[in-house]
Amino acid sequence: MVFNTGAALLDAIVLAVVSKEEEGSYGYKITQDVRKVLDVSESTLYPVLRRLRKEGCMEVYDRQCDGRNRRYYKVTSQGMIQLNLYRTEWKSYSFKITKIFEGGAVHE
Numbered sequence: 001m002v003f004n005t006g007a008a009l010l011d012a013i014v015l016a017v018v019s020k021e022e023e024g025s026y027g028y029k030i031t032q033d034v035r036k037v038l039d040v041s042e043s044t045l046y047p048v049l050r051r052l053r054k055e056g057c058m059e060v061y062d063r064q065c066d067g068r069n070r071r072y073y074k075v076t077s078q079g080m081i082q083l084n085l086y087r088t089e090w091k092s093y094s095f096k097i098t099k100i101f102e103g104g105a106v107h108e
Contacts, residue, residue: 005038010048012086013038015057015079024061024074049073057082 017033018025025033027049031042052058057079062069075083 005040007048007051008086010038010040010044011052011057012083012090014045014048014052015075015083015086018058018073019075019080019083024059024072026070026072030073052079055082 013034014030017030027042027046030049031040031045034040034045049058053060053073055078057076058073059076061072061074063072064070
């Protein structure tokens with residue numbers, strides 16, 4: 001993608017991806033799901049997951065899988081509030097950008 005992906009957009013995408021799974025999701029799967037829309041590395045996404053956890057938007061738990069612990073991330077109620085804010089902001093922002101690209105005027 002030629003456009004820069006800022007921290008807020010990454011946060012919003014990660015929250016959206018993880019919120020799709022009722023029991024949460026694990027790091028590798030989150031990375032694969034995000035990569036369907038953005039070219040990002042695990043080294044980019046794990047700090048996002050840690051930040052969202054620190055901000056109370058995610059909780060973490062471990063689950064056994066094939067004899068190993070797998071770390072799962074789950075969106076908290078605070079995370080859902082933040083995700084809904086991101087969704088509202090994105091709708092407004094993307095509408096304005098689309099209008100500009102299509103040659104229309106943007107009014108507040």
